[in-house]
Amino acid sequence: MNHGHTPLLSVSALSKRYPGVVALNGVDLTADAGEVHALVGANGAGKSTLMNLLSGAQSPSGGEIRIAGQSMQFAGPSAAQEQGIATVYQEFSLVPQLSVSRNIYLGREPKGALGLIDGRALRTQTIALLERFGLKLDPDAEVSTLSVAEQQLVEIARALSFEGRILILDEPTAVLSLAEQENLFAIIRQLRRDGMLILYVSHYLKEVLAIADQVTVLRDGEKIATRLTKGLTVDALVETMTGASGAFDKAAAPRTMRDEPPYLVSYQADTGTSTLTLAAGEIVGVAGLVGSGRTTFAKALTGNPLPTAIADIRRAGESFRFASPRAAMREGFVYITEDRKRDGIFTELDIVANATASALNRLGRGPLRDVRREKAAASDMLTRLRLVASSLGAPIGKLSGGNQQKVLIGRALLTEPRVLVCDEPTRGIDVGAKAEIHEILRDLAASGVAILVVSSETEELLALAHRIVVMHERCFVAEMPVEEADDMRILLAASGGAEVMEKNNGN
């Protein structure tokens, strides 16, 4: 919206070129104090690039940034910070070996006598900050020992500690629990009231419409439009993002019945034992709050047990307890990670290498590779998954998140799995790609694969699963056919308020 006075932030004709890529192309944007301004767009649209330019992490190839009317050239992040711009980056931006407090005030440690750092002051400052914003963190804990969610909270606390004029949040909620998200939104509203400008990047469009005053849509590095969120619908927003009506059908595909007996899984966690069934041809969704233990279960099921996380699998007389992913794969149990960058992709290796990683033996002859067969298998699989890539020789690191995820799915499928376990299969992936991946999973189920989907996005589970189990404190506390499921029931069960419901074992 255009105020009479000079807006706090105005960006004109801003561009960023990377060798080869035009990440951002002549983008104009104005946003004002006391405003929450959201940025949405497909993977690779340029959201993070824009944020990185504003936070001084990268310098523009063209265009101008004005803060309160003054033109800025940020030499580096510290320059931007001096202008009161604080950032929560999309990528992990902490030092794992250091404590929470040292991370929060990194670069701004309080000095005491003789210019020496005042450790006590550092600690008290941190405690004060955490209390003020209701963040539950141990100031002395080493970041490497925190969960993903807790680490994200540290990044947020760090940004808040600047008490600047502009707060940049690049996908802050991707790994946060509902409660933590609510707290964050409360904080954002507070800051807005205090006259701060919040730039908010997210793929969760509901969230965006709930929290933001205005939303700017980027596509292929260009600005498509800036809209008031008032009266804007998700579908309308999706349409502007994708340039086409991309809204995907929420109706779960009909379950294809099989006569094979189901797998009976009994999961022994530190908090007790609970069971779960998995049948060929059905998609089971696992809901739960962050930290409820879904990933740990998913990994235990696929050959990464902990002493306190063991999955026993029985089916028609046979019974397994996998000691390694390798062993699990032999029985057709395959896991697709929730953390692509860290546990998924082989960044500098090409697409073929990434896709065939798990299937080398079945594609080769004895100890020898069959390079031609690898190429063929990879390209067949990836065309089937509608992968968009220049050439299969390109390193996977250059692909967008969505396409990377497709390659990972391809890797799993090349092992011809019987049970496919997808952990947050669409985290950080734009709506277009998301719909495609859902389609792929449905087809797989139809072809007789048993699929377990762990997701923090209820809509996703409702759209995808035939049956939804809810995890709370590392046990399955509720189970419901999708027809009977809705946000409320799931949330209730997930937060421990599970009302007893007769189990529907899905057959």
Place this chain on the structure above:
Amino acid sequence: MALARGCARLDLESTGVWLLLAGAVLAAAVTIPTFRDPANLVNVLRQSSVLGILAIGQTFVIAAGMLDLSIGMLTGLVVVLACWLLEADPSIAYTLAVAAMMILLGASVGLVNGTLVNRLKLHPLILTFGMLSILQGLIFTFTDRSVGSASPLLQSIANDSLWGIPLSTILLAVVLVLSHLAFTRTRFGYHLVAAGGNPESARRAGINVAAIRLACFVISGAFAGLAGLLLAGRLGTGYPLAGSGLELDAIVAVVLGGTALAGGRGSVVRSIAGVLALAIISNVLNLLGVSAFVQMFVKGLIVVVAILVNQPRRENP
């Protein structure tokens, strides 16, 4: 849970070297009477100060996520030059002047290392390995035999004691205290471990990572200069090969001290514990009259075992 696990590891990591040290001392004290002889302990201290100073310098570099293989030959170069310069005029005044020069020389070699690492984006290991070779070449171009002699001042600092404590040990202690302060109480110290732990995060926090790296190399270079002066005093003469291999001993000591080569952690105090452990082990083996050949084997074994029991924790999440 995860936190507990973390702390457990952290503990062993920081205490491992003390256990090793205590173990070595105890074993020695009970088995060998001569070990308890204060004069012997003084020996061990005196024998440790050169490596100690080098290890402290190396700790800065390693904590910052790098490595400096050039300090050994740099020490050697200083030994040769200092003795050569001091032969003409061993006066105290001139000694001090030369000392200043040598420390400056060391620092400037560090400056070159740091600049090249920053500018050419070279892997520190390969760069400093090249530098090692260059320095060795320079030494031999300068002389192929022992030259000059260390001034009385240098010799007495290296060999004499004050109230029964070797002067070189006192010097080491001063360096240690200052370095420990730098690590634990200054922004530089805070920022260098950050830069070592995750350079990109450090950069985003507004830390000038390049400057940090430069500084670390300068420090390790300057300390190599200082160590060279001590070594000159101890040898009394400019022996061309005096420094060869010291860089690896220093690295071993630092790692025994629980500083992972991955960077992001580091304690100069523990590095010194590592140095002492090594010195005592070799002293004990000598006192036990263990065959010279077996000594080498035992040392290798101890290094391996020590680092195996004292493993670095898992790195970045």
Place this chain on the structure above:
Amino acid sequence: DQASDAAQTKKAAEMVDTSAFKKDGPYKIGVSAGYLANSWVVFALQHVRWEASKHADVTNVIVTDASFNPTKQISDIEDLLRQDIDLLIYWPVDDSAIASVLKRAVDAGVPTVQAGGGFSDTPGTVSNAYISQWTLGEMVARKLMADLGGKGKIIAMLPIAGTTAAVDQLDALQTVLKEFPDVELVSTEYGDWNRAKAKQITENLLQRFPKIDGVFSPAGQMSIGIAEAFDEAGRLGEVTMSPGDEYNGWLKWVAKHGQGGAVTFPTRAGQEAVKIGMAILKGEPVKRGVAVPSVYISPAEISKYADMEAPDDWWSSELPAEFLPKQ
């Protein structure tokens, strides 16, 4: 140089009053080896053990190895003194580097005897069982000049740069060369007593110089590497090898090619050192230095020394079987 060598011989003749060191047995002998990873010093050390075994009042021999590191040798000697040794036998990595710690030993009443290296005239060394690397170098040089007929281009292969051996041998050669203006020293190399290294260096020299008439190489183990290089380049014919030392591999080579000869480099220097040391402990006056003389062995008489059955890395000696290094 020559003068200093003469001076050295004169000094060596001086007698030392050892009454200060007189003490009764049993005795503990400490040996500080500058390095042991070298067959010559291993044989020298075996001679030390052999001689010690002949003295009933010598209870044990403690050996430390500085493996070419003078700093460690200082520490080693300090540690040996801690163990109340009665006699210190040593060979240096570097003479001057250990001068002061040796002085401390002598001040502490522990006599010190240098074994096998060059004569060392410092207050820290009571006596020497020494081999004059200079005389050795001179003998080798003169023999080479004779074989060359006083003219031609030669190369010099020396041991580890900076060691007494390297320094004195080169100095001796240069002194001798003054008398032979028609002999040109085209290149001086350091082969570190390492046969492979000597060979590689020579291979390159062969590229650099279309003609090399003679090779000055007093250390046998390097002479072999050099000869191999010439041989493989098909140029063995053009070159005159200097005498080497009693390195068995070299002796075998001489026996095979009837060329070069050898200058003894007696490993019994170690034995001499113990004899001197025991005399000192008895308080008997001793010479500052006992030269263990090198003699020239012509190719003709080489077979008396060469042991065709023994390894290359072996030294001809009188050691009794039980004291020979394991083979």
Place this chain on the structure above:
Amino acid sequence: MSTLDLLRNEATTRFLARNAIFAVLLLVFCLAVAISDAFLQPLYIFNVVRQVAPVGIAAIGVTFVMILGGVDLSVGAVISLTSVFCAVQMGGDADNTAFALLAACAIGAAIGTVNGIAAAFTRVSPFILTLGTGIAVLGLTQIYSGGTARGIVAPGFREFFNFRIGGIVPVLALALAALTAVGLLIQHKTIFGRQLFLVGSNRRAANLSGLPTARVTVLAYALSGLFGAFAGIALLARSGVSNTLSGQGLEFQVLAAVVLGGTTFEGGRGGIAGTIAGVLVLVIAFNLVNISGLPYAMQLVVMGTIIILASAVYGQISARSG
């Protein structure tokens, strides 16, 4: 279409990055030829190749380990031990040759396996780990050899490896070529070879993808040890004797060569071809200095400079390709 040529030049930069070392090699070689025509004489070239055989062979093994993201500093010690051991076992008798060679290889592989197990099942930094095992092995060698280069090589052993086929190509040079071929085969044609890159690129992902990361790790280090033994044998073949010091310090020449060849310490990149090129760059540079008559000391200076410059050039190019 803009994306198309973007990809084209992206591909080219990647190509350049992969092959920077060969450019460097060409450069150094031309320089060599310019300074001395000796570098055009086959006899001399092969001499150079033969000189570098031990380092080159060891470097092949170490490359496997470094693709995996590890490093092997014990290789120098392994070279010493295996060559001494081999000579002693031969004991001057041709009948012992076969056993001596096999046993030496077994020892090398065994030491490598120990490194591998430690590297696979602990989180110890391989740099310090192999530095330690290296010291230990050096000690073993000293204990075993007692300081002398014990043993006598079997008659004909040296002669065989140094025999020049057609009066030009020494068998030792052929051996290096053959082992290079084997290395290339393992790298490109075997599943293990591909798994090396996968594990080196992202160990966690490799493990989750069901790769036998531990087995791959152990095997890689075992190969490094085995090739170390081959190198030890080559060294013995060249010199005819060997002692504790023979292999000392070689590990760093090897390291330099591998890194010059474009195999990074981070792993997941590089390969045998580059390594061999790196080896040749180093040896040519060394001989160049030698031929141009610079003193030994200067050789060291030039070596150091080349290592820095070459890897700088490499780094620049690969940096641009991301």
